[in-house]
Amino acid sequence: MKFKRFLKYLLFLTLIISLGFLYSFSSKRNYAKIIAEPVVEFEAGDNNFLTHSMVNKLLIQNSEIVRNKAKSTLDLYGLENTVLKNPYVEKAAVFFTIGGVLKTVVKQRKPIARIISEINSYYIDRQGVKVPLSDNYSARVLLVSGIKNEEDVKEILPLIKIILKDNFLQKEVVGIQKSDDDEYQFSVRSGNYKIDFGKLTEIDVKFKKLKAFYNKTFRDKTIDNYKMINVKYHNQVVCTK
Structure with missing residues (x-):
């Protein structure tokens, strides 16, 4: 009886260690992935002041273009603040999608x-x-x-x-x-x-x-x-x- 219980604990511990290893391995691979061309989306409304290429130019860190950099080297918070500093931007969100694509969603200011x-x-x-x-x-x-x-x-x-x-x-x-x-x-x-x-x-x-x-x-x-x-x-x- 004690032996069976011991085996259950051992199997459970082995499963936890295996899952941790797999998660760590996949995370390293994920963050080592090279970023493709960033995707820029504008929220619905009049988007006349900014273009996709203008936002892409804002996605620059340490004078290096975001494209072809490893995910682990990117400061998403810093990139988001850089986009928000543009006077035509009201809101911005910079994040990775489930597929690993760097996506920026921008809401432009609407003049009245x-x-x-x-x-x-x-x-x-x-x-x-x-x-x-x-x-x-x-x-x-x-x-x-x-x-x-x-x-x-x-x-x-x-x-x-x-x-x-x-x-x-x-x-x-x-x-x-x-x-x-x-x-x-x-x-x-x-x-x-x-x-x-x-x-x-x-x-x-x-x-x-x-x-x-x-x-x-x-x-x-x-x-x-x-x-x-x-x-x-x-x-x-x-x-x-």
Whole structure:
């Protein structure tokens, strides 16, 4: 009885040692494998700023191209951080697939507005992060002027998001200008007139007034009679011809 139990323990121990040996052997072989051409994938959406070849160029370590290096020599965390440093990248993941392929999945930043400045023009995304202009692509987004610093960006970001959520406003408002006294004026698609929006208070109320005014003037075709539509005063729309 004791002998049988001893044999069971011996077989179990032999099995554990064998599995450990096989795992160690396969791991060494796996990490010694040479990496083929890296695979780059972009998440669904507009991917206009970066190309597969541009991301491949980011996958460089110690001035050596990733391809034809052993898996064990790669610092995946370092490669991932290198890709993330690119200003057009919002998220990135660098990993080996089950088949041993080095794969990089990238989500590009999506600009929602272009900040126009005499010194420096750039895009911003939904988080207010600066995205540089690109020689490869020019995004068709809201043009915003009068922005001087990051605080101005934080202030105007909620307004931009409200405009983009509304199908009509998204098509109608093409530009926003901030004045030195913190008031805002809109350029529109449907005519040569401007919208004097005032300060960023009672935003929803002002847009409701503007839409009501549009409904009336579009219907009676009088919208082109005005050069300025002022919605910053309480319970009224003041127009200048």
